[in-house]
Ligand code: NDP
């Protein structure tokens with residue numbers, strides 16, 4: 001079997017800068033020969049994703065494409081995928097690397113979470129996977145693979161993760177229900193649960209140094225994971241290597257989740 005991604009097109013959502021997990025996934029798909037379609041919110045991130053994508057050494061047929069897509073807006077999602085369909089035709093997969101919660105609710109007690117903050121986290125971090133999968137489905141005419149990013153804080157209580165933990169629990173179930181619906185169309189849906197990685201989202205939330213120290217002391221591999229390591233597992237899940245796998249969460253976290 002040939003596991004090259006040449007001739008295949010993948011949509012990557014959530015590249016903010018070179019530290020983004022989405023960028024680690026994009027590089028890994030690019031190296032395997034895929035053509036990439038990037039979505040971003042706002043011109044600030046549009047500029048940065050264009051600069052990053054232009055730094056990739058592209059072969060013929062790998063020219064990247066860019067679309068603005070705000071996942072809080074149904075029209076934006078529908079228009080983005082209609083435009084992608086018009087420009088590239090078939091897509092073979094999608095990486096959803098999007099989450100948001102109000103910064104002031106990522107500390108202190110979860111008990112104090114506001115209704116608005118709760119709904120914002122669910123809207124952007126979980127419901128967006130449903131909406132995006134529905135819009136992407138008509139473009140996956142040859143079957144496909146959808147991947148989302150989750151975190152241990154959706155399975156266990158992790159200090160300060162709070163409202164985002166509840167959103168990730170929702171995202172995990174969301175992923176399984178989508179896998180159940182889309183399996184008959186040969187579309188697989190899976191998640192990677194990544195260990196802590198210093199990204200723009202992680203900036204200024206919690207005490208990241210002490211979180212990383214705990215990984216160095218207690219995780220089986222005694223070190224944090226990298227964007228590249230997440231990228232390798234994303235390649236596995238988005239390619240035919242994982243063709244019998246759907247509704248699954250793979251932990252790319254140096255084994256931290258097995259430690260009690
Ligand atoms: P980044 O800050 O690099 O990426 C977060 C992305 O979410 C940004 O690109 C941002 O887009 C996007 N986003 C936020 N709101 C919207 C919106 N309304 N519409 C569309 N996109 C939006 O952080 P990470 O790479 O760390 O995060 C990627 C995923 O990985 C998230 O789901 C996160 O929860 C998950 N994760 C991260 C871990 C970590 O330690 N870093 C660990 C486990 C999971 P824009 O920049 O254009 O606003």
Ligand code: N5H
Nearest residue numbers: 016099100101102103106151160161196200201202205206
């Ligand atoms: C236990 C922890 C540390 C504490 C909690 C962190 C939660 C982070 C997730 C969310 C997505 C961060 C977030 O929404 C930040 C925003 O409030 C402010 N930042 C922004 O608006 C920037 C500019 C944009 C780009 O960010 C987004 N998201 O749009 C968890 C950590 C150990 C692991 C971790 C960091 C997990 C995770 O889910 O990201």
